[in-house]
Amino acid sequence: METLPDKTVERLSQYRRSLNNQLAKGKEHIFSHEIANLLHITSVQVRRDIMLIGYSGTLRKGYDIKELVHLIGVILDTDQGQKIAVIGMGNIGKGFIHYLYEKRSKLKIVAAFDINPEKIDKTYADVYCYHLDKLEEIIQNENIKIGIITTPPLVAPEIANKLVNAGIKGILNYTPKPLSVPDDVYLEEYDMITSLEKVAYFVKEK
Amino acid sequence: METLPDKTVERLSQYRRSLNNQLAKGKEHIFSHEIANLLHITSVQVRRDIMLIGYSGTLRKGYDIKELVHLIGVILDTDQGQKIAVIGMGNIGKGFIHYLYEKRSKLKIVAAFDINPEKIDKTYADVYCYHLDKLEEIIQNENIKIGIITTPPLVAPEIANKLVNAGIKGILNYTPKPLSVPDDVYLEEYDMITSLEKVAYFVKEK
DNA sequence: TTTCTATTGTTAAAAAAATAACAATATTTT
DNA sequence: AAAATATTGTTATTTTTTTAACAATAGAAA
Ligand SMILES: NC(=O)c1ccc[n+]([C@@H]2O[C@H](COP(=O)([O-])OP(=O)(O)OC[C@H]3O[C@@H](n4cnc5c(N)ncnc54)[C@H](O)[C@@H]3O)[C@@H](O)[C@H]2O)c1
Ligand SMILES: NC(=O)c1ccc[n+]([C@@H]2O[C@H](COP(=O)([O-])OP(=O)(O)OC[C@H]3O[C@@H](n4cnc5c(N)ncnc54)[C@H](O)[C@@H]3O)[C@@H](O)[C@H]2O)c1
DSSP: OOOOOHHHHHHHHHHHHHHHHHHHTTOOEEOHHHHHHHHTSOHHHHHHHHHHTTOOOBTTTBEEHHHHHHHHHHHHSOSSOOEEEEEOOSHHHHHHHHHHHHHTOSSEEEEEEESOTTTTTOEETTEEEEEGGGHHHHHHHHTOOEEEEOSOGGGHHHHHHHHHHHTOOEEEEOSSSOOOOOTTSEEEEOOHHHHHHHHHHHHHHO | OOOOOHHHHHHHHHHHHHHHHHHHTTOOEEOHHHHHHHHTSOHHHHHHHHHHTTOOOBTTTBEEHHHHHHHHHHHHSOSSOOEEEEEOOSHHHHHHHHHHHHHTOSSEEEEEEESOTTTTTOEETTEEEEEGGGHHHHHHHHTOOEEEEOSOGGGHHHHHHHHHHHTOOEEEEOSSSOOOOOTTSEEEEOOHHHHHHHHHHHHHHO
8 A cells, every 4th residue: 555644644543542432332333424523523534534544334334443443553553563662751751651551552662761860770651761871772672663752852862863873763752852863764743832832823813 | 914824823833942942042043944954844834934924034144033033922922921721730731831831931821720639739830730620710710711631531521611611712632532612612632642653654664 | 126315435626735936136256 | 346146035836635526325214
């Protein structure tokens, strides 16, 4: 399958989450407009996304939730699930680990790193926290491919470099410091202030 | 000025952050391609955004950083700055408060809410944490217009209702539970897992 | 059995966003 | 003083994303 549109990939992740919720409630089939309502989007968009991943529902029952969740998994997850490291075990880093732990996602955080002795050599929701010095060693031994940066902004570029050198292929940056990485490393950045200022702007405009 | 495109609003917030960094370094003028490099976007996009907000640079010096920052402020900020409440003082909620505190943004978090007695009646980076029961009272007295939800997902819809009833006009939802709000309330939702699964997908595709 | 209905899958159109193209021009160089 | 240069501002084009339109049809109702 050729690469899916950016936005479709984002939505697939959201579909899966909502679909799993529905499964848990005992629902087995679902219509496009029901999925749409759960996510506040249109049913056309849902059908289009599902078309793009090559799945078909039935005319009277809609989509088989289990099958759909499974297929989304095939697309989003790798075979063994991808391994992830978190660098910076502060509020955000810890929140992330607990969140993923609860979700039992295929994506596994397998190591955390910090420089504060109080954080190091402890376990947070089954994730062991190492000293930053061990970064390269652990990442290579464990074959970790994704890094999440939640350190103070100032050190983020230095961490990004270390991650790239250690062979990481994807970085999720939660610090407000924009990073530079080689072309073959996928970089996603997020800043809460941007979200917040966006809300503030549209509240003001209304 | 008619309403700016969604994406431009997001970028303005990012421009301002980077521009303030440059100001702090003593830089007074900046070219579109320099801003572009800081944010990993193209210079055309920068110029186009700046055009949209009606600012002009000079041909040989580029943009006056102070003026530009000021103008972005006029657009993104309200006169006295908007007041914000955070509901749920866990990892994410606390992280947010500390982050905004450091930034000294125009956007002010003026109240926090929780139900855990250990969290209540304490102050976090100058923000006082009240019991959830006080929500409506405080929001109305303080004229708070924006709410950030960082509670466990299960209670998020209930919190959203309370916020709407109290007169909130914008909600930033960090729980993975999709919310429904009236049309006149602006809703922004963010889920870290979506970002992470997106990174994982594109890492896998490369 | 035939008609009706609700829903899918898909193509077409529209809207939004990003990128390219380039004219205008202030400043520097020759 | 003329030519060269670098950069802006803006329009045009392309690409991406969303929305609309609708034919096809499984199953329910008549
Ligand atoms: N992106 C957002 O939306 C958002 C929101 C809030 C905070 N933040 C940012 O996220 C980051 C983390 O925020 P937080 O509230 O968790 O901060 P925090 O201060 O609670 O945690 C930072 C952690 O990084 C560790 N650290 C410091 N230097 C390090 C290094 N060189 N290597 C490894 N670890 C190191 C610290 O010991 C600490 O545990 C900050 O950059 C902050 O600005 C982002
Ligand atoms: N969106 C994301 O990217 C992301 C990442 C990690 C966690 N999360 C989500 O963010 C939320 C917060 O995560 P966290 O790690 O900070 O969780 P947390 O458990 O540390 O904090 C939750 C807080 O909410 C409080 N609370 C519980 N019920 C409440 C109620 N009815 N009213 C007010 N407060 C209440 C708790 O006392 C606690 O202080 C969760 O929904 C979690 O799933 C989101």
